[in-house]
Amino acid sequence: MKTDSQLQQDVMAELKWEPSVHAAQIGVEVKDGVVTLAGEVSSYTEKLNAERAAQRVQGVKALAVDMTIKLSQLGKRTDADIAGSARNILSWTSSLPTDAVKVLVEGGWLTLSGDVEWQFQRQDAADSVRYLLGVIGVSNQIAIKPSLSATVVKSDIEAALKRRAMADAKTIAVEVKGADVTLTGTVHSWAERDLATRSAWGSAGVRNVVDKMNLV
Structure with missing residues (x-):
């Protein structure tokens, strides 16, 4: 150590x-x-x-x-400019339904809201705007519409962990309440932790993933 x-x-x-x-x-x-x-x-x-x-x-x-x-003079933009650029980029992002995501910019801080069906859509929206010139932070408040039963979500996530041959799959417990998933247990690296959370997000209808895993 x-x-x-x-x-x-x-x-x-x-x-x-x-x-x-x-x-x-x-x-x-x-x-x-x-x-x-x-x-x-x-x-x-x-x-x-x-x-x-x-x-x-x-x-x-x-x-x-x-x-x-601390933005340089070249990096500074008005909130209106940032909002306009964000709206354009979101409209060009093919994974997002038309007008599904709303944009609010205040003091360079960009907030996304709205509803999508999948976590990857939520992530795509944030990834598409986080590198815009003038942005100093992104708050992703996009919600995911629940669509499947807790039993199906739990089995899907457990199957994904096993399918990806995670060394820690057997030490990770999956608990599902509504559209919220909690992961507990132990992992041995940041990569394993990231893979476990991404596996949980990969199930349709998952709205929130709580990481209570211990890194040992």
Whole structure:
């Protein structure tokens, strides 16, 4: 098991390795395996990439983000400009039903709302707008319409975990209440954790996935 000092060095090295991140502007603190990133970045994209870089490092138990976004003059846009661009991109996103997603922009923060049938549609909507110039954050409040019984959802998710040959499949318990799924048990890496949650989201009608899995 890595010490906090080793983990800090590894996260700093991974940030330097990531070309889209100005690592010198980001501070890294580690306590009991919990990594905190602090500092100033120039875009929402850089903030996301810094978070993902830290999560790639083996031994990171949890991530706290205390980074602020300071847009350059070239990166600043009015809320109306951002909203217009977001509406256009969403209308061009083939996986989304016409006019299913609504857009609200305030102070560069973009909020999505509306209803879709699948989690991948909800994710596609957020992915299509998060890299727009001038955006400093995205709040995805799009709801998923429930469509299947809890029994079907539970069996679908368990089958997906086994089908994908997850080493931790037998240690993960799936609980379904309505359209909400809770995952408990243990996993051994961020990749396994991500695969388990994506498997849960892959069932039609799942509205919310609660991750209570332990990383060991």
